[in-house]
Amino acid sequence: MTDGKGAETAHGFETLAIHAGQDADPSTGAVITPIFQTSTFRQPTVGELPAGYDYSRAGNPTRAALEDCLAALEGGTRGFAFASGMAATDTYLRAVCRPGDHILIPNDAYGGTFRLVDRVLRRWGLDYTPVPLSDLAAVRAAIRPETKLIWCETPTNPLLGIADIAGLASVAHEAGAQLVVDNTFASPYLQQPLNLGADAVVHSTTKYIGGHSDVVGGAVVVRDAHLADDIAFHLKSMGGVAGPFDSWLALRGLKTLAVRMDRHCANAESVVQLLVSHPAVTEVFYPGLENHAGHEIAAKQMRRFGGMVSFRVRGGQDAAVAVCDKAKVFTLAESLGGVESLIEHPGLMTHSSVAGSELEVPDDLVRLSVGIESVEDLRADLTQALG
Known part of the structure; x- marks a missing residue:
């Protein structure tokens, strides 16, 4: 596992959930990450950003703490927090795919994912094929030259189907495609797809990560630096970011996830x-x-x-x-x-x-x-x- 910034750590899951990305606030000593409820940040001189923040759509300290913690728990190098799971899904797909590309989705995919792909992104030029992802032979047969990624849910919603993450990663990479895993049902406590070969993990943090039915949010976690840069650019450009208070609620939920x-x-x-x-x-x-x-x-x-x-x-x-x-x-x-x-x-x-x-x-x-x-x-x- 890593600490969310690429450094290896021997700490266990429960310790990371409570501490990763969450050092005591240096100005007050507060042990809980503050809610930085601000839209903008003072610059001492033009272009000087002492803490690295200029505008909360581009970055916010509360959101950054959540993103670092999520990356640590998923074994990734960089995490991104979104306003909803669907915002995370949409941003990831637009960052990775282009009009004319093709993706594979589960034949029992979450209804919201299917609606986004079928009724929104298909008009944008993205093609898709539903496949039983538990059947690796069927997955191989469905791949085309223009296939850009395999979208996996495991367990699936609502039929609790299981896909072999390592097997799918091998099939995807043989074809020059990516594997992304919606890990919402399992949570990072029960399953870590990046450690099994996946390129990206997506969550609706509304669910187990938040854990208290009081926040809507989403997340993407990746290993590759270039993929991370693409997602960061699209997140900033498209604007579907998690707000400070929502980030704080999700971060609170992570502490008791295990x-x-x-x-x-x-x-x-x-x-x-x-x-x-x-x-x-x-x-x-x-x-x-x-x-x-x-x-x-x-x-x-x-x-x-x-x-x-x-x-x-x-x-x-x-x-x-x-x-x-x-x-x-x-x-x-x-x-x-x-x-x-x-x-x-x-x-x-x-x-x-x-x-x-x-x-x-x-x-x-x-x-x-x-x-x-x-x-x-x-x-x-x-x-x-x-x-």
Whole structure:
């Protein structure tokens, strides 16, 4: 791991999450990074920037602390904080791709990513092909001379598919393309794609990194200096930066990421045990299950299997919606990764944008973001909701 500035460090994850990029404020001794709620910075003389900052779109000390910490946790050399996960995705794609390029996306990609690629960037001239990324042969077959990158999600949203990051990196690099991994579901605590060969990692920091459902943000972390310069230029030019307060909230969330993720995982494992034996449930999607198609790969590249669970119910869409409506401890809401448990119907909520496409999700699917409440309460709530 590195400290976010390229220097090697032997510190463990939990220590880096609390300290990387977050030295005590030199002017006051404050142990928590201040919120530098300012748009601009005084210059003693024209062009002189004692701290390296001139305008907060280009750089802000609070944002820089978050970016350095994220880089350290992902094993990268440089991180970038954005106003949302979609801002991070859009900026990365525009930095790397040009009109006429082609990319591969998962055949069960997040609905927001699909919408951006299909309805925005395709008009800009970017072509794409959905591929089952768990099938390396299918990925190789889909690559074209103009393929610029493979966009990977693992685990995927909402079907919890698993892709072999090291294998995809090899395929991408053989073709002269990049591999970028959306690491939102796993978080850097459970999985570090850069250490497995990926060129870039993308996050919605709204989710597990923020962890408290009170901030919207995104991030990109890379190793290569030239790629970092391209992203920095596009971030400054396009302007989708994280504000100081949002950066501070995400940085606060990182400090407890490890302990939260351990509880998310433990609760999810217990919830899965309930679901797999419930007569109203026809299928459970969780990479921790030994019969999951990606279980062995997930076990190799993830610390644990995460807090996201999806399942199908008997009775189709009406039954799935009824389960969502009946839940009481699980809150019916979009998003994920907060300390509170959430339940949703992907087909009618987060993934409505893929309806009618080859990425359409089953209409009897329910997705859970398992929080850190008492697991007995979570199990009891699902039991009553399933009937």
